[in-house]
Amino acid sequence: MRNRDNERGGVNDAPAKKGRSPRESAKAARDSIDGPVRRCILSGEHDARPHLIRLALAPDGRVLPDVRAKAPGRGGWIGVTRGELETAIAKGKLKGALARAFKTGEFSIPDDLPDLIASALERNALDRLGLESRSGMLLTGSDKIATAARSGQLHALYHASDAGDDGCRKLAQAWRVGSDREGSDLKGLALPATRPILSMALGRENVVHIGLTDRNAAKRVSEALDRWLHFIGPDPVATPCETASQGASASDITGDRTAVTVHEDFE
Structure with missing residues (x-):
């Protein structure tokens, strides 16, 4: 799993303090995460629940993505990329990890599970954008966005994959000016x-x-999009807009982190 600190204030990957046991270091890392924590059944690493993907059992015994974590029964959480998941499936590692999570071996893993997960994450991210649009927290149109950016009211900025370079650059510049961050990236x-x-x-x-x-809407959108983009990996499609590069700062969300409630079960 990748380091999410710069993206969402996630796991603190700082080196363990001298004299700390591995168990104490792991607990310190978990305690630095906002919200309920779950453990990835493949990597063993901990992360905030909204950053992971829950797998659940369908009534017919198939393993399916439960990206909103609403399905009843036990589940297994993963935070790996699509490539890592495909490797785990091929080597039988996912089957073993799910058997331990579900407390049963009576299930089947669909051949297209990675596709199902990618589609579910995409739908969830687009649905989140739609919800924020209907609630009035989202702007479209270069002029409206530029005005909000210059007045310091913009908290996140995204572009379609086929957006033109010029429009992307102008909005980025307006955002930097309005945020007093000229000269930054x-x-x-x-x-x-x-x-x-x-x-x-x-x-x-x-x-x-x-x-x-x-700000809160930007955080909700950022979490939904980041989970999708992390799973499918960098540059999944051709993106002419220069802001498609890895490391683009789509959101300027910052804030102090609070203590978390740690739950290491699979449900």
Whole structure:
């Protein structure tokens, strides 16, 4: 699993303090994470629940993604990339880990499980954008976003995969000016979704750029998008907008972290 500190204030990967046992170091890392914590059944690493993917058993015994963690019964949590999952499936590691999580070996892993997970994460991320759009927390249109950016009201910036370089650069510059961060690399992030896909998700016409003006809404969108993008890996589709590069700062969310409630069970 990757280091998420710079993205969402996730796991603290700082070296263990001298004299700490491995168990104490692991607990310290868990205690630095916001919200309920779960353990990835494949890597053994801990992360906040919204950053992981829950796998659950369908009534017919198939293992299916439960990205909103609503399905009843026991589940297994994973935080690996698609490539890592495919390797774990091929080597039988996922089957063994799920057998321990489910407390049974009576289940089947669909051949297209990675595809099912990717599709579910994409749908969840697009649904989240749609919800924020309907709640009035989301802007579309270069002029509206630029105005919010220059006035310091912009908290996150995203672009369609087929957005033009010029529009992306202008909005990034407006955001840096409004945030008093000129000279920094603050910029938006090109999503692996075209204009028609984003337009359908938001129920608006010709969605090229997306801006979020509420900090909490930006955090919710960031979590949904990051989980999807982490799983499918970098640059899954051709993205002409220069902000598609890894490390693009789609969100400027910051804040102090609070203590967490640690639950290491699988449910």
